[in-house]
Amino acid sequence: MNYVSAENLTKSYGIKTLFKNISFHINEGDKIAIVAKNGTGKSTLLKIILGKEIADSGEVVINKDVQVVLFDQEIEFDSQLSVEEFMMTLDSKPIQALKNYHQSLHSTDQKFIEKALAEMEIHKAWDLETEMKQILSQLKITNLEAKMGTLSGGQIKRVALAKLLTETRAEHRHVLLIMDEPTNHLDVEMVEWLENYLSKAMITLLLVTHDRYFLDSVCDTVWEMEDQNLYVHNGSYATYLENKMIREDNLNATIDKANNLYRKELEWMRRQPKARTTKSKSRIDAFYDTEKVAKTNTKKQSLELDFEMKRLGKKILELKNINKSYGDLVLLKDFSYSFQRGEKVGIVGKNGAGKSTLLNIIQGLEPKNSGEIETGETIKFGYFSQKGLQYNEEERVIDFIKNISENFPLANGRTISASQFLRIFLFDDQTQYSPISKLSGGEKRRLHLMYVLYQNPNFLIFDEPTNDLDLPTLTVLENFLQNFAGCLIIVSHDRYFMDRIVDHVLAFEGDGKIKDFVGIFSEYRASSEVRGTSSEPKKETTQTNSNDFKQNQTPSNSTKKKLSFKEQRELETIEKEMPELEKKRAEILEKLNNEADYEKIAALSADLEKISEQLEEHEMRWLELQEMMS
Template identity: 55%
Template structure:
């Protein structure tokens, strides 16, 4: 089914064009990533597609049966209302029934018997139990609990997860044909959540257009990449590796074409200067062609040829030592007797689920927070560069070039030469025109890029990077990675970007909770493989452990919700088994048309997965009931 057609779309802000005369199509089942430099119109294009902004020129056609649902970077919530009320804010019978049932059973107290009976009857009447199970899965995987808490009291990361849950719930409850648009969906998610979201979007029959900086996520989820570059849209079918190969080939071709145009431009310029004032029709047509050649010849190819061999402050023998460091907030233990001595050139990644104290650990290193006990000794030669999640802080609005020159006029290189502030800005993709833009006019991603650049321009010898990839575009990430790979100082990184971590770190500090920190010798992907191996080794121990805990499970009384869930699971499993038998028979018959065969094959996979999941849950609840 054809979902979207975009023809001749143009959008500018003032005299600056974001994109000009772009066209593309979206078909059912497409999973497309939109790639571009920050400030070149990615978010604007997404908002045009969902009707929140209008284009200057061109047409957007969306099929009448298609519903467009968008996850924006900044969630639009009613802060005084609860998480539950914000998630289920549509006036839809199924959502209303689930909201009422969740409200009665989620607060921990024993619900009013009459109200609960009515809520269960309503759920039965609307056949809402399957969807309620899906809602529980989404909320659980995104670590969203305490549904009665006002959204205004949540952190920015928690609000982003609630917004994501709302979008995933919205696309599932009634819309058969949905275009899901997502702007940086992985921001504020820990790695386990990102991996779950990858699998969820891969399994769901959803048509997707997203902007993301997470290249593993992009590679796992998307089958097409659209790139906005120099006001033009380029479309690449396939994965991220294919995109890189074809983009490199295109840029090489563009470079050759530009060189040819420049040679032709010189010849045409010579001819133009020789012409008399009164020109024939023939010479007039050649004159028009001259301006086309001139435009091609002047085209700027984005190739960064400036390589920085950085001259930084020398690191002494003593860099940074932590001796028997303890840190806790109330019941949350962050460090429990942590010891470590940093060595020259170390590149350490810090990983762990949200809320275990990774950012607090960085603040201890920087001295902005104090340890409860123990010693943190910083060497006299250490110059920290701290890239925090707080973002860019500017006392007064000024132009980009002025802001950087206030730090320093030049950046020193190892060979004794210097790079000017303007050259350094251009390395990080701030064009000469953009350098004279006021900071207040930059996009959110451009401000993040400028903040990062300002940290690096101070020439520190110990970089502390807290989620440096959030809101950065892929071209900037590639440049940052190249810069850091050549960097001679120490680096410690907190990041959920697995691709970024794999390229840069030598080993990991894994925050496992309760103050335990594992020093793992390898990158993130190697750690995940090790973790999976450990789970396999420990599997028999888990069975024994569950048996020893059986009396404890027996002692706990099942809640109303769990009893009802057990009853419904038996019916759902029976229904799924019947559906599986029917699908097996259809596939064995061999007479199905291709589209129905494909649909049946996909559905039988979904049914088998549901049977596995519901079977495990049934066993768990059955043990509790017995």
């Protein structure tokens, strides 16, 4: 069944054309991810589909039986409503039937009671309340009486997400679910739950996300918006990268041919023939078309820059027995750590565990209860916070950066200009000379990032840098950080980003406990899942085998005896092999991002598909065995 059809859509703002004559179709069961640089029209396209904005030309047709539902980054709510009341504000017939049924329980009007019961049957709403509470529980929202105004930003996002998922379950019509960066401000556990839910749900989905693991697990099609066009890639993120490379190679070949023809035709044009016949006029028109192709710039800025960074001394940063609590809430308990030269550390943990507090304490922005901090004399912090920057909205982008310095220093006394540095981070000339007020939300985040990096710090501290950044910018940032010779601390829920950058994890595990894990983030997640992470004390090991797992069993897990000997052995094998498969998958994705040879990309893509299938089979069997034990 066709849900949405669009033909020849064009949209411009002033002289800037976002997209031109694009066409697409969305069919039932499609799970589509949109990949594009910020400011190229992702949000505008979503608004046109939702009917909130009108295209300059072209047409969008939505099937009359399809309801379009949006999960936006901006969530509107009445702060005085309880969580349960907020959930019941859903505008759907099954929800209304459920509300009438609750009222009928306190009514003596027999006709009203009969009508309410009939509506529950008609709209199949009997299990809806249970499903709603199950979704809220899975998203760690248990106090349904809490007022919305008392919840944290992350809790509000989870409640809104539960409401949306309930709506898609409640509506028995066909639903197109549109989600704009759904993983922002969710911790890893919640992201993985949502990823698992959406990948298995029978829904039609149009998704904007920067989380590449999430994208690969949930979506089977990638829409790429670039150069005013829309390109459709059927397959994974790796398939999109492969197709994009092939397209760019073909374009470069076309440009080479046009350059050869352009040189020949340029000689003819310079002779300026006096007789302007129809034939020569046609040749002149063809010359300008050739010139346009020949002068197409496809070169990407390289990040292989040799930075002239302030030298790191012998002492970097040392934390000794740091304690921090708010009343009974313990965030840090006797935490000690000594940072080494060039170390790249990832900090992970649930929202509210104290990650941002530690970053603030390190920089002296927040007091500690006790302990000592020794910072090297040569250390210059660069802090990218979640709060954003303060700036004059009417100031031009280039001037905002030049206020720091006209040039960025490289090794051997070389420099690059502020404009060149902006281009590296995907700000074209037109955008550089535009006022900051004209930037999209994602572009402002990118400017904030530029502001931090351009000050040339030697110790970077990033608090959720990937939120609202597009995938092209993330790739640029990852390449930048891989070449960064200073120290780096990253707090992020983006698993792919963490795997590419950090090789050491500090994990907040509750009650002030911080686990020091040497390895990439996926390895930490795999080992913590095998051990069953909780606030209980754990062995300080970086790897866990099946024997360790059996030794760490608690009485509550004694239900495993219900499995046969063969099933028990199968479960142990799966739990041992899943982390290894995850690691192999991460390694293949890493190679794909850095590979340019087409044959190698094709081979790696085949390996990735095979590993992903094995991993999915293991996950499904693991769930079956877990259900047998429950």
